Amino acid sequence: MAATLRDVAALAGVSIKTVSNVVHDFEHIRPATRERVRAAIDELGYKPNISARSLRSGRTGVIGLALPELSLSYFAELADAIIQAAERRGTSVIIEQTGGDRDREIQLLASPHRQFTDGLIFSPLGMGNDDASYLNVDYPLVLLGERIFAGPTDHVTMHNVAAAHAATRHLLATGRRRIAVIGAHQDEVIGSAGLRLRGYREALAEAGIEFDPALIAHTTLWHRANGATAMRELLATGVQFDAVFALNDTLALGAMRVLQESGRRIPLDVAVVGFDDLDESSYCLPALTTIDPGRDEIADTAVRILLERISGEAADVAPREIEAGFRLVQRESTDLVPADSPVV
């Protein structure tokens, strides 16, 4: 069986508590004693028992990460970044998938898993502003995303409006005037879709271009398939457009595929901008112009402020609202010249 403090103490000829002190780098220990204990620890291969420690101290060193699903590249890349950020700080991550379902999200906030984790990073998709009260939980919670604002917790988010504004302005700067939108949500005001659409409209207004509802394609989900379907429907209406602002990259990839199938050339006939800067967005053809929403910054900030709450450092700090910086990444899909010149 695994060695315990007791075993190490016996071998080193000290009390159990002294071993514990050595493990925790308590300062008042004679160097000789410390050495003896260290040697015993090595010899027995002692590893602290986390269950016992957490039973005693109430901490587990594990945080939860609740997100819609890992199969959506954005969340896979976010999870990657969060796990790395947590690991840098000596913390592990349990991932729970909600499928974006409101009921599962609410359920998860009160699940027994919660007391296995010291805190939770939560990216809801089904819940809305009206559900903010569910976030009144008795454990540290950091909220991600754009579904709920003015909740009772820390919140890390992106500059959705400003970034969408920048993306749209970029399309306008390349001379496009009829910019279709893929992925809008009916009557949504907040939420990623609502906010990004607002940035789009602001940029149009700024340029003195009238908003045309016929250019807005709605989808409930933001999978590739939805981007493809939405684009197919848009083409079927016969409405004219010379650019597409897809509200995320995955939609953009689905839409681009349909555009190309239909014989349109990107960016010659239609320019396309996405949002998220997925890994694959730089490898599709043409490479996709997009918004880098500061994923690493979001991940690092979320983990940092969650651990601040857990440790109590930030005990009496009011809920914080932090927006990560964004960046427009220009690639071929909005080039002024055709992108089909050979690279080889």
Place this chain on the structure above:
Amino acid sequence: MAATLRDVAALAGVSIKTVSNVVHDFEHIRPATRERVRAAIDELGYKPNISARSLRSGRTGVIGLALPELSLSYFAELADAIIQAAERRGTSVIIEQTGGDRDREIQLLASPHRQFTDGLIFSPLGMGNDDASYLNVDYPLVLLGERIFAGPTDHVTMHNVAAAHAATRHLLATGRRRIAVIGAHQDEVIGSAGLRLRGYREALAEAGIEFDPALIAHTTLWHRANGATAMRELLATGVQFDAVFALNDTLALGAMRVLQESGRRIPLDVAVVGFDDLDESSYCLPALTTIDPGRDEIADTAVRILLERISGEAADVAPREIEAGFRLVQRESTDLVPADSPVV
């Protein structure tokens, strides 16, 4: 504070142990008592403390999943499937990323995290057959992938050789004769690359076609960028080919991009087959013919046999080697006719 067994016992007027028995559906309890305890549990909102339970029982209800990185779509989709399979069986999953680094992989097998988890599903990328002895651990372990065979543990894998054989035969059946390979590993015998290359050679031999080393492009990693680079290098050599077998989909996507940039039409000039059946492979243009390696089956099997080991059901079963079924998914990238006819 959270309610404990003691609180519930006091409220229900029974002993602490009786409450524990009710929680565990122990059979010899009078219905009246059971009801009284249930009511008290509901009233106090009692949730068992997992740390205490695991300290006492040695089980945590959490398994570890160690994989290279979530940013690689294959592993994101695998993690998705494993988390779902685990959840169906009431188990949570902690994900650890190794970056495919051998030393980190070895380290992780002995990390203190291990005693936080009841067992581990491990997908190594850096370790090789020579490292099999590191898998002699004192906790339940299920191995995934093709890096290590004949290890001392259960192993869930895919029919790499047969599937690669099928993929190659499919290309041959469409009339292709000069089939390039993207992603081979120098001198590798086992490992996904080695096995898939073997399937490729077997299919060639079967068709009486000589193996041409000039058609084999090597890459160390299997990211999009590597697929692109390898294809660029292959084109630069001037070698002629009419098909590409990319050893996974991600490589295929990178390679397709370069092929298209270079003006080659897929599948008219070059047919392409991948391996993995990623979500995105059905949405790229042209949609990618690939091998569905039975990801869900692998995930479900891995979780199932790991939990069997944990529960002790499979205590004296010899290490098992399980191969999931595969399936060739035919899409546009190997069509006999051009794929550029409009769909809209």
Place this chain on the structure above:
DNA sequence: CGAGGCGGCTGCAACGTTGTAATTCAGGCG
């Protein structure tokens, strides 16, 4: 009618750790 069995329940000890308070010890100072 008494022994035995069993359903229903309880009490106690332990899992490995850490916080608190207490104890020992060495050295400096009056």
Place this chain on the structure above:
DNA sequence: CGCCTGAATTACAACGTTGCAGCCGCCTCG
């Protein structure tokens, strides 16, 4: 030379749960 101080160490009691042994009372059977 005794007292005080602070460094170094220890003893002990929890944390919430579960395994084990055992107790009571009722029922059954010889």
